[in-house]
Amino acid sequence: MTANFFFLFGGVGMFLMGMEAMTRALKELAGSNLRAVLARFTTTPLRGVASGAAVTALVQSSSATTVMTVGFVGAGLISLPQAMGILFGANIGTTANGWLVSILGMKLQLGSLAMAALLPASLSTLLGRGAFARAGQVAAGLCLLLSGLELMQTAMEAATGLLRPEMLPQHGVLGMLGLMLIGLVMTVIVQSSGAMVALALVLLQGGAIGLEQAAAMVLGMNIGTTFTALLASVGGSRPMRQAAVANLAFNVITTALAFPLLMLLAPGLLRLGATIGPLNTLLCFHTGFNLAGAALFLPVTTRFAELIERLVPEREADRLRLGLDRALLSDARAALVAAQGGAAVIAGRLFSALAAAMRPEPDYRKLAALAPVMPDALDRLERYLAAIRLPADLRAEEEAYSALLHEADHLRRLLERAEQHGNIQTLFEDRSLRRPAALMGALLGRVAEAGSDRDPARFAWLEEIVDHRAARHRRGLLLGEHAGLYSLAEVFAHTDAMRWLQRSLHHAARISHYDQVARRGVLQQPPPAG
Known part of the structure; x- marks a missing residue:
């Protein structure tokens, strides 16, 4: 049984490696177009939402989008309200990764085909040049991602009974809060909400956790994914810190609003799970509360930006110390x-x-x-x-x-x-x-x-x-x-x-x-x- 946990951990590592390779190659293929989209197509918060969602779905990484956005705010390329639209969209776009994993890895079960395709994809990466090599890297990353997912599924099937829903915090406010904390901490450690959502889907499919427990963990993952942007803003300018804090505040408030709804609508969520399946239900919940959060915040984006500007005032350290003493x-x-x-x-x-x-x-x-x-x-x-x-x-x-x-x-x-x-x-x-x-x-x-x-x-x-x-x-x-x-x-x-x-x-x-x-x-x- 110990070997099954090794397979599970190895599968998570392979999934992360594949996602990193795929994300890096997609960003290189897109090149400056990503910057152009984010810098030019954000004249309003609504267009920012569309741009943020599209770019995040393309590169399969909300962290990449948020870090890029924080940098753009610091460089003065976009304003804080424009950046907030992108950040709202990034939360929507990151849910595309879960749907990709569910469709390709769990419904179509392409893990074995991915293993066969890994060799030609790797050869094109090693022997190719330019866009052809990057396309091979995207394919190799996707193969690793799907193979890692299959490894996680195999490990969970073999380990059925070692981890059961009753072993984790159960229903009730404290239990759900505990599960949220677990999801938050895991995402901060792994630095990938996409990988953690995939793990939640595997655990849910294997019966290791229940639908309500998975939904609570996903809420925590939504907050944990903001840590990368916060880290990128450390030592940066005031606008960079404001963008990172705005991203954190948006996710915290959205989660705080979604949590009581989860508690109230849990029976309906279970009935929906019995109809369309627990995996689809979890993904609908994840996409739904992010869409609702963006719709809720869009009309008040400007006021929210003003609040963030007051919460993150200018520090004395933000001014260069020039030693220009007027007494001299x-x-x-x-x-x-x-x-x-x-x-x-x-x-x-x-x-x-x-x-x-x-x-x-x-x-x-x-x-x-x-x-x-x-x-x-x-x-x-x-x-x-x-x-x-x-x-x-x-x-x-x-x-x-x-x-x-x-x-x-x-x-x-x-x-x-x-x-x-x-x-x-x-x-x-x-x-x-x-x-x-x-x-x-x-x-x-x-x-x-x-x-x-x-x-x-x-x-x-x-x-x-x-x-x-x-x-x-x-x-x-x-x-x-x-x-x-x-x-x-x-x-x-x-x-x-x-x-x-x-x-x-x-x-x-x-x-x-x-x-x-x-x-x-x-x-x-x-x-x-x-």
């Missing part, structure tokens, strides 16, 4: 030192965020965290610089002051470039531009870590390489388009990405240059006599 304005040199330090803080944060995004495995969280804090920091720096009054005899300080003004301008321009995330992805999809983009990211990372050691010569060297490669690659793109190798849209996208790389590198170089001029003019000058 009476001493021009001291004020310039403070301004130079503030500009260095802004540059360090911006360089670090771009470095994290410009990697083969990009991390956009730091870039997303810039949106709410960086414009405010630049505004404060510029106001502080405008308030400095230089005496006529401070020639070196005049040069430093001018350099700081130029540095602030280039910081703002680089920030505008940093908001154009799509160009970064295009750079890493282009074999000719991938290496210089990675070099720029590595250089920005080293400069951000070095702090005061910002040698403009490094950027000048890289600028020459990028300019040479960009000119050659631009000609290649035009010839390729003429020969039919590239579409006009691809030529425009890659040309824009090249221009983005060149301009971003130029701004980074000028920031480093003016930082060096300011340090030379202020920090290395002796203090005035007397």
Whole structure:
């Protein structure tokens, strides 16, 4: 009997592995289209619901949709009410996974066929290229998912009697709450509500749990799935935290409303189960309360967003600490030192965020965290610089002051470039531009870590390489388009990405240059006599 539990645990692991492989491949196949759908088709909360449901059903992961949405809010691409529509839809879309598992794995019983299809799917993943390889990865992931599901079912059939409904909490408020807690904890641990719903379906089919118990566990799973978005928002900006809290609040309130209905309508649920089957009934319950929750919240989305904004106020940590003490304005040199330090803080944060995004495995969280804090920091720096009054005899300080003004301008321009995330992805999809983009990211990372050691010569060297490669690659793109190798849209996208790389590198170089001029003019000058 111990072996059956090993099969059960192994089946859950195989299911999770298959879901992860399938989700990752589907996201890669969709590429920037997922971002385009979520960023463009969310002009109203209702359209956000449709977009969130469609994307989640496509990639088979509500966590992927919610984390992406939290990042979009932090980047300023969508507002909190728009994001909430997507989050409502993600809860609806995630129920598609349960229907997929029920139809393919339990009704059609394709587990044996999936095992036979796993070899050709794996070979296409290993030997194929591009979209063909990703399609093979999707197929391989689906095969693993269905095989894992069959393994779980086999283990439960062999272990019948070891786990029975009476062994778990029974009817009553406390018992149902206990089952909800079990579902919540299991989902937080496994980080996949889809896998946990599949496990609940297997347990329900095997008679290990009753329909009411499965429904209570599914309610808990709905709350547990919000943990991923909460985790993604840790250390992020205020809008990111607001989106994650809104997702949690929506699921908690929806579950709190569904729980008493479950207690009241349990006899009707059992009668429905006797008619259409317990599996279909559980899935209808799961889809139904998510649809009802979205319908309930849609009319009050704006007010709900305002409530979340009050519950998650701005923290002092959300503002960059620039050290711009206005008491220093009476001493021009001291004020310039403070301004130079503030500009260095802004540059360090911006360089670090771009470095994290410009990697083969990009991390956009730091870039997303810039949106709410960086414009405010630049505004404060510029106001502080405008308030400095230089005496006529401070020639070196005049040069430093001018350099700081130029540095602030280039910081703002680089920030505008940093908001154009799509160009970064295009750079890493282009074999000719991938290496210089990675070099720029590595250089920005080293400069951000070095702090005061910002040698403009490094950027000048890289600028020459990028300019040479960009000119050659631009000609290649035009010839390729003429020969039919590239579409006009691809030529425009890659040309824009090249221009983005060149301009971003130029701004980074000028920031480093003016930082060096300011340090030379202020920090290395002796203090005035007397």
